[in-house]
Amino acid sequence: TTEAEFLVKDLEPDTLYDFRVRALNQYGASIGDATVRVRTLTVRQDTKLGEKEDRLDREEDKIRREGKEEFNNDTVRIFLGENTLRRGLVSLTQSKYNKINSFTISIPVEFVRTNRELTIREGTLILELNLRDLYTQDVRRNDKGNKDAYVNIHIERISEGHIPRGKRLASKAYEVSFDYQYGKNTLAINKLENPAKVTLVQDKKAYPNTKNTKLYIFNREKGDYQPQSSTWANINTSGRFILLSDR
CATH class of the missing domain: 2.60.40 (Immunoglobulin-like)
Structure with missing residues (x-):
């Protein structure tokens, strides 16, 4: 073109x-x-140099306030702006996300330095955390005040085919992970400062069997899903989560 x-x-x-x-x-x-x-x-x-720079400054200010979204096939990256972070809620339940299976929530590191509560609602999955808990020692060590530095929360919807015997699917599986992106570098966040809360809400129309529904977390060492006592759990690291019910 x-x-x-x-x-x-x-x-x-x-x-x-x-x-x-x-x-x-x-x-x-x-x-x-x-x-x-x-x-x-x-x-x-x-x-027109001054005019061009003013235009770029206005665009940067708008993104800082309102954020922006980048769609690519079944993935989306959502850059959170100050308005959304002030409300403390990211809703992924809108129809524009219906065909999306992979979400990246990007939070400017300047906001991760602050004490703010954030809730991400996808419909089935609810993730609740304090942004400050993403500001780990490794993130602090590599935080040089860059404007293009973000902490990312990755959420991926997965169709899980391998479940424990005697169980039925009560939701899709969800992979949740965290990292810090600064310039061309990406650093995995392996452990949060304090736990976040993950809740899975059963869609009873899609998964009508509600017999003893519980949250299960995938144990990578054992290679299977481990049951939790309810449909929610506190987590301090990346993981894969699913709802299972009894047959």
Whole structure:
């Protein structure tokens, strides 16, 4: 295409740059990419420099307040803005998420440094935590004040086929994990500072059998699901969760 335009901030004037460009649409990213070589204008030539920078600043301020979403096939990345974090609720129950199986909730690290409660509601899964509990020692050690640094909460819906004998599915399985992304680096968050709460709510229309329904957590060492005492549990690490009922 010759129609696309991109604004790139903080480039040096009168400097030659090579950019790699890859197309992205509702079907995903293209396999190949193209290289574009451009030279920035000199300060004297670029009469609209201030206007461009003001536009970028306004866009950044809007994203900081309202956040943004990036859809790609059955995945979505949701960058949370200050308005959502002030409310403390992320709802994934809207119809636009019906075909989404993989969610990434990205929280700017500046908000993770604060003491804020956050609830994520997907319909079946409810995750409740304090953002400060994501600000682990490893995250603090690598927090250099970058604007492009995020703590990510990954939620993936999985169709589970291997369940304990004598049990029935009472929900899909959910994989939940956490990491810290700063620049081009990604650091797994293996343990929260304090536990989060995971609750699975049974959809009785899709899974009508409610006999002794409980939350089960996958034990990676043993390779099977372990029952909990109810339909919720406190967790301090990544995991896979599912509701199972008796046959």
